Amino acid sequence: MTIPVTIRLQEADFDTAREVAAMSAGRTDVGAVVSFSGVCRGGADGDAIDALTLEHYPGMAEAEISRHVEEALTRWPLFGVTVIHRYGRIVPGENIVLVVTASSHRQAAFEAAEFLMDYLKTRAPFWKREESAAGTNWVDAAAHDDAAAARWTKS
């Protein structure tokens, strides 16, 4: 059986609900579907942001995401994986990223989704720039994201 894998990098927004529904539509082997949506936040009062601009490295971004999806497929018994990552200008409330995983067991679906998100945060070649009243600035990488990604390293 071929495992359905969808990987899309796109400027346009996407419909989380439709992607989640598509994962299990018409199937009776999928027991568990986990979705993660990353949504652009407006920020707190003091540092409200007007928009994010996501720059990416075309070609490498697709290659990196594909490699990590392949790794997830070897680690967990998955029936399907969807990864969508946007680039370009994104305003608060809009989607940034979506990961959907399907498996017969919930633990596999949860772990694979977390694994993919941790890697997208730290290894996929995307860079966020924030626009706010104070101007624009590149978002710093978070140390806790590196720590989260490190838990998946085979020892």
Place this chain on the structure above:
Amino acid sequence: MTIPVTIRLQEADFDTAREVAAMSAGRTDVGAVVSFSGVCRGGADGDAIDALTLEHYPGMAEAEISRHVEEALTRWPLFGVTVIHRYGRIVPGENIVLVVTASSHRQAAFEAAEFLMDYLKTRAPFWKREESAAGTNWVDAAAHDDAAAARWTKS
């Protein structure tokens, strides 16, 4: 701020996509939305099932789920929680359960969703009976579900 909590026990199927969409619609404080859908599986060739019937303990089921949602709200910084659990007869491909969590951070949203699912599996008063060509039988509790739930016990 009141955190939107939706808890529903119902016989009718539900629309996962709509519930996920509702969690972040019109909000700019939610950075991460995690959903888990448990779907009725048809079973493998040897033990294909025709349907599940879920029995529940009215009153206690609502009380147990509410208690666990309250606990999740004290453990993680959540912006919203949705729990829907069906009862009655469910055929392969239909939904059984849905948990949606929203937070500003992905780790909190993932952990809260896993916590709620682990507890629903082991503590919420629902019982599954399978119908197959061989007759009907009550599903045994899985030891790995108890082990998964035990990880959340405060030591």
Place this chain on the structure above:
Amino acid sequence: MKVVYFAWVRERIGKAEETVEPPAEVRTVGDLIGWLAGRGETYAYAFETPRVIRAAIDHAHVPPETMIAGAREIAFFPPMTGG
């Protein structure tokens, strides 16, 4: 005292609920299981393996050593398999 049964406990006993009047020496949930098991064949079958039976008093899980005094509704059922 109202007692309710679920899943195969209910099926084996053949009823979903009943009102019982156990004697005064039946003080705990465990005592009540033992007393119910002695009420006939169907009860003996339902409670044949007491360690797998789960109990709730007034909608909250309780261990077998819990006192039943003051309980409005006591439920007995197998390990849960929801989710």
Place this chain on the structure above:
Amino acid sequence: MKVVYFAWVRERIGKAEETVEPPAEVRTVGDLIGWLAGRGETYAYAFETPRVIRAAIDHAHVPPETMIAGAREIAFFPPMTGG
């Protein structure tokens, strides 16, 4: 050899890509960073903290000690902040 830059590395240098011809003694990714940093003020600024610079050869992450011989495209960028 094609070199591409992203995010604030790109902004500081003022260009997204260029073709460079480093001398033969520039053998590793780390050597190339040092050589590029010596090309002028904008490059010095982009590469002022070499340890935060990430590199990829032909779309795959590489550490600084990687040899650049045979590379078609070498990319330099800050730590990634996707997802």
